[in-house]
Amino acid sequence: MKVSQKGLYALQSLMMLARHREQGAIRIRDIAYEENLPEKFLELILVELKNARMVESARGAKGGYQLRRAPEDIRISEIIRLVDGPLAPFGDAESLRALIDRDVEHRALYQLFLEVRDAAAKILDNTTLADLIAGPLRRGARIKRTRKRSSEKASELGVLPMGMRGKASHE
Amino acid sequence: MKVSQKGLYALQSLMMLARHREQGAIRIRDIAYEENLPEKFLELILVELKNARMVESARGAKGGYQLRRAPEDIRISEIIRLVDGPLAPFGDAESLRALIDRDVEHRALYQLFLEVRDAAAKILDNTTLADLIAGPLRRGARIKRTRKRSSEKASELGVLPMGMRGKASHE
DNA sequence: GATAATACCTACTATAGTAATAGAGATTAA
DNA sequence: TTAATCTCTATTACTATAGTAGGTATTATC
Numbered sequence: 001m002k003v004s005q006k007g008l009y010a011l012q013s014l015m016m017l018a019r020h021r022e023q024g025a026i027r028i029r030d031i032a033y034e035e036n037l038p039e040k041f042l043e044l045i046l047v048e049l050k051n052a053r054m055v056e057s058a059r060g061a062k063g064g065y066q067l068r069r070a071p072e073d074i075r076i077s078e079i080i081r082l083v084d085g086p087l088a089p090f091g092d093a094e095s096l097r098a099l100i101d102r103d104v105e106h107r108a109l110y111q112l113f114l115e116v117r118d119a120a121a122k123i124l125d126n127t128t129l130a131d132l133i134a135g136p137l138r139r140g141a142r143i144k145r146t147r148k149r150s151s152e153k154a155s156e157l158g159v160l161p162m163g164m165r166g167k168a169s170h171e
Numbered sequence: 172m173k174v175s176q177k178g179l180y181a182l183q184s185l186m187m188l189a190r191h192r193e194q195g196a197i198r199i200r201d202i203a204y205e206e207n208l209p210e211k212f213l214e215l216i217l218v219e220l221k222n223a224r225m226v227e228s229a230r231g232a233k234g235g236y237q238l239r240r241a242p243e244d245i246r247i248s249e250i251i252r253l254v255d256g257p258l259a260p261f262g263d264a265e266s267l268r269a270l271i272d273r274d275v276e277h278r279a280l281y282q283l284f285l286e287v288r289d290a291a292a293k294i295l296d297n298t299t300l301a302d303l304i305a306g307p308l309r310r311g312a313r314i315k316r317t318r319k320r321s322s323e324k325a326s327e328l329g330v331l332p333m334g335m336r337g338k339a340s341h342e
Numbered sequence: 343g344a345t346a347a348t349a350c351c352t353a354c355t356a357t358a359g360t361a362a363t364a365g366a367g368a369t370t371a372a
Numbered sequence: 373t374t375a376a377t378c379t380c381t382a383t384t385a386c387t388a389t390a391g392t393a394g395g396t397a398t399t400a401t402c
Contacts, residue, residue: 057347
């Protein structure tokens with residue numbers, strides 16, 4: 001796995017959106033300014049994140065971007081896979097498993113690659129956007145909290161899709 | 172970290188040289204044939220490995236390549252760093268540590284990257300060429316053996332630089 | 343309904359990295 | 373001397389990376 005500059009920008013933008021979650025839609029320009037990112041490049045990244053249904057956008061005046069899910073439910077592994085591809089250092093988990101089965105000569109090598117992938121996946125699957133924007137915590141504590149709370153928290157916060165803002169409240 | 176095709180070829184070549192260690196210098200053509208690698212591309216890779224003092228070459232007829240160190244002493248991390256750069260998913264360990272100190276806003280993110288790097292380094296530092304060419308072992312066993320024997324084994328085998336083959340024996 | 347603010351879309355550029363291939367030159371064992 | 377090697381320099385084709393530019397569509401607000 002290699003995280004590109006673009007991947008870094010995606011992660012930083014999403015962290016920013018997570019921090020400003022209560023403020024509704026945030027303009028591209030504000031994200032770019034606060035995170036110090038090239039605005040036009042960021043545009044392309046946000047479209048990609050939108051197509052992957054990780055954020056949603058509002059067009060026109062007062063438009064902008066916001067997260068579609070609670071930060072507790074967005075794993076860092078998901079973001080990296082989306083922007084920069086598989087976590088494995090070579091190929092992806094599936095093809096590595098196939099090679100381990102078929103290529104007897106190099107089995108040990110591919111197994112090693114898979115070990116590295118699994119180690120990365122373990123860390124990145126168990127860390128969410130919420131973990132990254134929280135204050136500093138001991139590593140053990142962070143991972144434990146994610147595992148415990150990641151699924152259950154979203155339902156507690158009354159998170160609604162953007163189209164329902166305002167409308168749902170008076171129906 | 173990303174292992175390129177070139178990195179894979181390097182690893183496969185070195186595993187092959189490790190397997191044929193007792194046979195002295197091996198021709199590029201034979202490595203390419205046995206490992207099914209593009210010969211001219213392999214040439215360039217071997218020069219790189221030679222410049223890094225990981226293998227040594229003999230020119231002219233009966234020439235070829237061989238390892239300069241015992242397979243027990245060649246860590247996979249070293250090979251990957253050589254050919255494909257740092258193990259970290261973004262930047263390198265040093266610059267990540269610097270960012271963790273300086274960039275307060277993104278500290279948690281860089282710390283995460285460093286965790287991933289450390290996990291990969293732990294695996295790849297503790298696996299050697301010897302481990303990869305040995306028969307299948309349980310993972311725990313492999314790592315334990317490497318840790319125990321990596322340094323002490325080289326001195327037991329009478330490993331001599333290539334220039335000394337034959338000569339030293341009758342001096 | 344006009345206007346300004348915003349996201350959206352298409353195209354383009356520049357640079358570097360990847361994965362080779364080609365061929366002539368230098369060195370050495372036999 | 374010669375054949376077998378490694379060595380060196382160039383070149384090619386393709387893809388990825390990291391942006392920039394500018395017009396188009398949509399929407400809140402007045």
